[in-house]
Amino acid sequence: MITESFDLPEHWACALFYGDESGLDSDDCAALCAFTQWMLDEYGSCWCVDMGEPAGFVRLHDARRFGVLACDVAPFVFDVTPRGKA
Numbered sequence: 001m002i003t004e005s006f007d008l009p010e011h012w013a014c015a016l017f018y019g020d021e022s023g024l025d026s027d028d029c030a031a032l033c034a035f036t037q038w039m040l041d042e043y044g045s046c047w048c049v050d051m052g053e054p055a056g057f058v059r060l061h062d063a064r065r066f067g068v069l070a071c072d073v074a075p076f077v078f079d080v081t082p083r084g085k086a
Helices: 010-018 026-043
Strands: 003-009 047-051 056-058 071-079
Touching: 003 010, 003 026, 010 026, 010 047, 010 071
Parallel strands: none
Antiparallel strands: 003 071, 047 071, 056 071
C-alpha cells in the first residue's frame, strides 16, 4: 500500500472516515469537496485510512489552498495505491 499524509482540519475527520458531513458548515463542505476533487484528480482516489496525533492550532496546513483558515489540524493518511497495484 502506498500512502500520503496531509495536515488537514481535525473537524473533517467524520467526513473523511465516514462520509458524515453533518457537523460541517457550508464553507467547510465546499473546502472538503475541493480537497476531495483534488485527491481524485491527483491520485485517483480519496481513501482516508488513518489519523495521527493532533498537531494543534496552525495557520499553514494542506487545506489552506482550499480556503481553510487557521484551525486545529492533524495528519490524515490516505491510501494512494494506483488501481491494480495493491
